[in-house]
Amino acid sequence: MEMNQYTAVFLDESREHLQAVNDHILKLEKEPHELALIEEIFRSAHTLKGMAATMEFADIASLTHQMENVLDSIRRGQLAVSTEIIDSLFLATEALEEMVEAIGAGQDGKKDVTALVGRLEQLEAGEDGPGASQSDGEQEQPALDELQTAMAAEAEKEGFFPYQITVTLSDDCVMKPVRAYMVSQAAGELGELIKTVPAAEELEAGTFDASFILFLLSQATVEEIHDAVSGVSEVMQVEVIPLKLTDKAANEENSQEETAATQVEEEAPAGQSATRKSKTIRVSLERIDDLMNLFEELVIDRSRLEELARLSGNNDLEETVEHVSRVSSEMQEIILQMRMMPVEQVFNRFPRMVRGLARELEKEIELDIAGAETEMDRTVIEEVGDPLVHLIRNSVDHGIEAPAERLQAGKPEKGKLSLRAYHSGNHVMIEIEDDGAGINRNKVESKAVENGLITTEQAQDLADEDVYKLLFSAGFSTADEVSDISGRGVGLDVVRNKIESLGGIISVASAPGKGSKFSIQLPLTLSILSALLVKVRDETYAVPLTSIVETILLEEASIMDVHGRKMMDYRDTVIPLVALREVFDVPGSSPEQKSQPVVVVQKGEKRTGLVVDSFIGQQEVVLKSLGSYLGDVFAISGATILGDGQVALIIDANALMN
Known part of the structure; x- marks a missing residue:
């Protein structure tokens, strides 16, 4: 599909409305009697339907129309919010999201939504089908929506009056779609049809009972309409009711004018224009x-x-x-x-995901989100989504116990999963914490020994935090069975690699029987960064400050040779030394000096000393990709241009420590 000038606007607004639908459905599940939530969902679905219809995305319009019908039945008191309704609304929302994203990818946005529409139709008919209470004659019939009511009100000014025509076909009618079409044609010759119940598609398919309803704008009389419709073969009964909408429309119009006047009085200070001005604009990324x-x-x-x-x-x-x-x-x-x-862009997907996983695993889990308004660079946000999915799935599957186990352990039946974000200096911290069983040290140890990561003797000497770090080893999993959720040996190692590639750090803490917490530290932005410029022979390199622990001048006597590797004594521990001139094969000669400049860098708990020739100083640099011509270069994340016009390569300290 060719993107036109309106498609981008449609996509932006559709995503906003779908997110609103998703959020309000989640709230509705907890507050099923809150009609304000129904109104919000209905409003978003109605707007989306109108936009989709305008853009000729028929499947989106069809599905949102049926969602409207179910929501309308709920707000009229004809249906009660149930788990089945919530599940169906979520499935419909998911299908709508898929269609919208397909349009964003340049496709036609088509999807077979027949099954979903049918499911929603069944829900709608569950309470107001045959046999439902009809004590209130006004509520038993479907109503016109706001747009149709406005159309009818305008038509009355031109002498066209609204009628509701209820048609019942004979029991032995074998061609219902044909008869429905003939009735619609007969009525349409007398005016304009503005609505059918059920929808026109269902009338054409014949998926309706013996009766159906038409809403007609016409200058004809009740008798003329009745005669025209009843003249169609196999029509057993016709009821024509004039609708009085002018007063209602006028009242609504007056009410809106009064509301607008009130807003002007409240919002416009004396002597200033009462016109409300928008303080935001849409700008493409x-x-x-x-x-x-x-x-x-x-x-x-x-x-x-x-x-x-x-x-x-x-x-x-x-x-x-x-x-x-x-x-x-x-x-x-x-x-x-x-x-x-805001990280809300990522966090928004998790409530529905946790709900689905909990149902699949037959667990009860409450997700608590805090700090969703915390902001970070969109390039980081785009990359952090998948690691968070892994961590949350891990907590739901491995962390939080089944209800029976929790009760036996003296815990509430419902587990709690917390997702938090907050600023810490020039970083954003994201924490995923659960109140589950915690990490089983013995199980991790035995798996690590079995996989050859450590020996039994080494396991006995490791502190708890060191054992927990083994969870991030490649292919490591403590799951006893492979499932769709976990146990395939893929997950936490992918999380660690992705976080570290973003210049972040991940750590884990756990208490047996009380739960676990994964903490992620991420930089605010990746495009402009503070770096330490260093000289290596005739070349200049930039080391990101986020990787640096400290800089030191190392005396030659403090350098040790351990099994052929250069090491240094650093704060009561021994860390390896890496000479950048050897790693990058830098030409030229190094100056003679008594002490060796060393940059101590850190990745997680691992530290390494980078040996350079001199320190130049701190500077903000712009990270530029090396491009496809050079491709990936070992231990180099990009390049920058310095004030003197020279190019400096930016060092990837994580790669050097690997």
Whole structure:
């Protein structure tokens, strides 16, 4: 499908409405009698249906229309919220999300929703089908929605009056779709049909009982309409009822005008315009990325200007460049804030996922989310979703016990899973904590020994936290059986690799019988970073500050040779030394010096000393990809351009420590 100018707007708004539907269904399950939630879901579904119909996405429009019918029955008191209804609404929402994402991928957004529509129709008929209470003549019949009511009200001004026509076919009618079509044609010749119950698609398919209803706008009389419809063969009964909508529409219009007037009085200060102005605009992510790329070039030129001003010795030039630097730094903060998105974008998917997993595992789990408004760079948010999915599935499956086990352990039957996010300095912390059984140290030990990760003797000397780290080993799993949820030996090692590739750190803490907590530390942004510039012979390298523990000048006597590897004594422990000139085969010669500059870097609990020739200083650098021509280069995450115009490679400390 070719994307047109309206598709992007449709996608943005559809995703917002679907997220609102998802959130309100989750709340509705906990508060089934809260009609305000029904109204919110109905409003989102109705808006989505209208947009889809306008864009000619028929399957989306059909499914949202049937969702509306079920929701309308609930708000009219004809249906009660049940688990079956919640499940069906979730399935429908999931199908809608798939269709919307398919449209976003350039497809036609079509999907066979027949089964889902049929399921919703059955739910709708469950309470107001044949045999339902009909004591209230006004409520027993379907009503026009807001748009149709407005159409009818406008038509009355032109002399066209609304009628509700109930048609009953004879019991021996064998061609119901044909008769329904002929009735619709006969009525349509007298005016305009604005609604049928059931929908026109069902009338054409014949999937209805003997009766159906038409809503007609016409200048004809009741008798003329009755005669025209009853003249169709096999029509057993016709009932034509004039509808009085003018008063209702007028009242609604007056009510809206009064509300608007009240809002103007409340919101407009004296002497100011009462017009409400929007304080936000929609900007595509591509434009923000383009702006960021341009600013990255400005950061490079800023460094160059600072260098030239320093060398010139011109005070006026130095002051001007200093002012430009200060302004551009403020611009940098603003642009970075524009790229920031709340982690809610990722967290929103988890309530429904946890609900589904809990039902599948026959567990009762309450998910508590805190700090969803915490913001971080969208590039980090896009990458962190999958690791969080793994960790949450792990907690649901391995962490929280079945209800019977929890009761036996003196715990509440319902387990609790907490997902938290908060800022900590220049980092974002994300925590996944459960009140389950905790990590079984003995089970982890035995699996680790079985897999050859450690020996039995080593296991006895390990602290609990060291044992828990074994969970992140490649292919490690404590699951006794392979299932769709876990036990395939894929999960926590993938999580660790992904988090570390983002410049983050993951740790785990656990208490037997009380639960476990996984903590993830992530950088706020990946595009502009603070780095330590170092010299290695004739080359300059940048080491991200997020990886650095400290810098030291190491005396030659403190360097040890252990099994052919250079090591150093560092704070009561021994860590390896890695000479960058050897790793990158840097040409040239190193200067003669009594002490060796070393940058101590850290990955998790592992530390390594990077041997360099000299420290240049700290600087903000722009991370640029090496491109497809060079591809992946060992221990290099990208490059940057320095103030003197030279290119400096950015070191991936994690790769060096691997």
